Amino acid sequence: MARPEASAPDAVLACGEVRTRLLPTRQALDIRSAAQFLALRADERVLLSERPALYARSPETLTGVDCPLPSANGSRVRAVGTVAARAALTEGRVLQTSAYFRLPSTGPDQRRPWGHYLVRPGVVEPFGKLLPEAIAEGVLGGGRPGDLDVGLIADGLLTRLLRHPLLDQRPPLRSRPTRLRWAALPAAPGAGPSLERFTLAEDDLRTVRLRVPPAIPPDRIAGLCDDLALHDWLLTTVVHLLDGVRFGAPEPSARPRPGDDRPAAVLALRPAVDHLLHLWMPRARVASELAPLWDTLERQPGFTRQWQALVQRIRDQLTLHAIPALYREAELTP
Structure with missing residues (x-):
């Protein structure tokens, strides 16, 4: 009522x-x-x-x-x-x-x-x-x-x-x-x-x-x-999530060494995939007469452009960390 x-x-x-x-x-x-x-x-x-x-x-x-x-x-x-x-x-x-x-x-x-x-x-x-x-x-x-x-x-x-x-x-x-x-x-x-x-x-x-x-x-x-x-919170959260994570995939033939933090990097990135990446939907619930105001933020600073770059970086890193495991699995296959 x-x-x-x-x-x-x-x-x-x-x-x-x-x-x-x-x-x-x-x-x-x-x-x-x-x-x-x-x-x-x-x-x-x-x-x-x-x-x-x-x-x-x-x-x-x-x-x-x-x-x-x-x-x-x-x-x-x-x-x-x-x-x-x-x-x-x-x-x-x-x-x-x-x-x-x-x-x-x-x-x-x-x-x-x-x-x-x-x-x-x-x-x-x-x-x-x-x-x-x-x-x-x-x-x-x-x-x-x-x-x-x-x-x-x-x-x-x-x-x-x-x-x-x-x-x-x-x-x-x-x-x-x-x-x-x-x-x-x-x-x-x-x-x-x-x-x-x-x-x-x-x-x-x-x-x-x-x-x-x-x-x-x-x-x-x-x-x-x-x-x-x-959407500002989503950007801020993912930026902070990536901050401090050590990136860089080793050669496929390299064996894991003590202190190798590849699993830690994967564990740090996985919550973003599980809980955040699917939430990006600008202006989905904005009144039609106000929705064009999003265009200003898309031009400068470029909310969606930055988000897409962050998402691609996360996916690339997860792919790179998965490659050594695939090589090791192939080596063990008779």
Whole structure:
């Protein structure tokens, strides 16, 4: 059952943050277990899909907020409302939690009862003069202590899910969680959506600045950013997996020597084949009006080009390590 949503002024800014990590369980969750895992609310069902890949998304939860907005120019604009949060599971293996809100240019002159805000899910209303550019840069920069921090809300949902009894806390490979923080300002009248900036801000933080027509709902923008975060995490994880692995196949006639780390290299690469390589499906779940924004990332830095190079490197190395074993097997055959 959908929540009623009262009318609100057009948004001049939408912001959010995504947490992405490997699900800490030895075996990927099947679709029935995924539905159980993401059942955050009794009154709404988990969204399930098996095409083009297994995907499950929780219903949204709301968190009430009453605090200053982050701002790059140091202004202190108080805002009250609700932040929407949700979780998604891709192929029963990669977990994402995201939180987001939209911000109208004006709000009530005084604070209203919570009922006013609850019927406007995901809307945070400001008091005082609002400068969308300054707020967008403030959000992307992380703000100050006490400012609205959607990342904390996404992180809180993640922590809640990681305590679920379905998880055995035995992930099949080592990986690092990532954060993607985004802000979407209105596009110029008549202009389409554009991706103005994608930045690797820190080891685990990425920031995205967008321009989007006001008519596009913020949950679709959040869906685009979830997709960007998923594929950035895949790239990051495979790069780190390859880092430090000693490559180079010996001559076929060479016998294994003490310290030969060929089995270790194979063991290091196999989890990528088993759990990650089949997950690469950019824009599979992105709204059609936002899907072209992927073209920007395909040109520079070239997400899919880099992914294909990594996948080919892994497959080449596994093939090279298999050749000596085939030679030895041939020698032993009478």
